[in-house]
Amino acid sequence: MPDTETMYGSLKIKNPLVVASAGTSEHLELIKKAEEMGAAAVVMKTLFEEEYTRKNPTPCYSLIRRKGGPMHSSTFYSFEQASPWDLERYADEVHRTVKEVSIPVIASINCVSDQAWADYASCLEEAGAEALEINRSCPFSKIMMEGKDSWTAAAIETVKLVKDKVSIPVCAKFTPQLTDPLLTAVSLDKAGADGLVMFSRFTGLDIDLEKEAPIMHGGIAGHGGPWAIHYALRWISAAAPQVDLPISGSGGVCCGEDIIKYILSGASSVQICTSIYMEGFKVIKAYLKKLDDFMVGKGYSEIEQFRGAICSKVIPPDQVNRTRARVARIDEDSCTNCGICEKVCLHQSAFTGGENAYIVHQDCVGCGLCAELCPQSAIKMTGI
Ligand SMILES: Cc1cc2nc3c(=O)[nH]c(=O)nc-3n(C[C@H](O)[C@H](O)[C@H](O)COP(=O)(O)O)c2cc1C
Incomplete structure (x- = not known):
């Protein structure tokens, strides 16, 4: 068996597959399922400071299948915002979970005030979280939509603030809605982040033609699907050679081959979310088997032997x-x-x-x- 050990931030993890923050990682029972299937770490559902976010509308999911001639595609369209809990209950769940599972449990937070960023981070470190993911990137959170003219500047401020409060690794999750994700990656590296998560989902909208109104809950939603992987591969392959810290790839994974593509593009770990919603936790096992088969077939004994292998092969447009x-x-x-x-x-x-x-x-x-x-x-x- 090849050695699949790799890094999430400054944490060593046994393989690259991390369960992404979402309803699928909300509580201990779900996290146990992820562990049983072989996940190396789990990022818990994000805890938001703003209380109104903690209750979801129903329904809050739609699988939109687009049929455009040969161009079939699907998007998982969702409005599932925050953990339903307050800080105290979330911290209890972190505490309960770290005692029951042996894989790292990563807490995820999204705050508005500086005070809350500091308090939430300290409290969750105390509860036993092994790392923190800074989620400024929710496609429908207020901090994404209002008040800041530069997402990157705001993320840098938050990383510095949180790093000042905790000693566990702090990873910054990116919105894909950036002018230059490479610049953002380099800036967050300099700001002291321990890892980058590239990317969260896009903000989107779909329309009911009969009602002439937005579908589902009547507002904007997050959207992503298998198609989203190409954006992430493109920017991770640009960022990985330029930063010294591990990148966790996220977006569009729908088979084991996608995990391998992320590693070839320079990611140290790969997060999965939508494929668990669609097919259950068993996909983790299947994707990891594909990774093992690939490594054996190619004669790789460690992830580092092929991580980032395609970065230097991406030909700049003017040299094609x-x-x-x-x-x-x-x-x-x-x-x-x-x-x-x-x-x-x-x-x-x-x-x-x-x-x-x-x-x-x-x-x-x-x-x-x-x-x-x-x-x-x-x-x-x-x-x-
Ligand atoms: C229903 C749903 C809920 C999500 N909730 C969160 C969340 O609470 N915090 C977060 O950082 N990302 C959240 N995400 C984003 C995922 O963690 C992940 O980054 C994104 O979906 C891309 O991966 P995927 O294509 O494998 O789904 C959510 C995604 C979905 C589909």
Whole structure:
């Protein structure tokens, strides 16, 4: 068995899979399930200072399935804000949980006043939390939406304030709604954060056409889905070589391969949330098995042997090779002459309707769209 030990902030954890903060990590019984399935650590549901956040509307979840021709996608749309408890009850749960499980329990907080950031952090450290996640990133919290012209400046202030109060690791969870996440990562590193969590979910809205009104609870919500991973991979691969602290990847994990992609992009740990809501805690075991299989197959004995392996391979836009190197070729035996390649070819190089479909190679720019969309996989991109 390969050694999957890695880091969350300055905590050593037995493998990279961390259960993200959400309803799925609200209390001991759920955290035990995560531990049983092999999770290395759990971030508890965020405790908010603002009391109104502690009660959710019902319903508060919708699985929006979008069908746009070949572009199917889904988003988990939710308005599930805070732990239902106050500080005292949350601290009790932290205390109860750390006594019952052997994996690190990370508390998550979202406060408004400086006093509360300090008090909540100290109280939860005292209760036994092994680390703190600073969640300024909730897609519908007031601190995300009002009063600060720079999310990064506000997050730096909070990290410094909390670091002053506690000695456990303090990790900052990022909103994805940043102009330059790389700059934010470097700034939070300098400010003394022990780890970065990249990213929380986007703020969003969906509309009921009949009622001509927002769906569900009638307001904005958080949204994310398998599609969200690409944003996180892009920015983690940029940040990982520039910062000295562990990054915990978060967003869009829906299979074991996604855990591996996050590590290749430079993440030290990977958080999962929506896939647990959709398929239960058993996904943890399955994802970890995939990671083990990958490491064995590649001959890796430690995570560090492949963490960040793709970072130096991400070619900057101005250095990408733009020479035309490939053209589309149709395999006549598989082609059904359905006409899709002709419809999508912006360069008028694909022709159907005759006896066989064909490509005019001198007009084909090699973009590959016809091959992507061919329902028979009858088009291959090959050298000129
Ligand atoms: C229903 C729901 C509730 C969430 N609650 C919290 C929360 O309380 N605190 C927090 O930091 N993130 C929260 N998140 C964000 C997740 O922790 C995670 O960062 C995000 O969903 C991206 O991961 P995923 O694509 O695996 O879901 C929540 C996400 C969902 C879907």
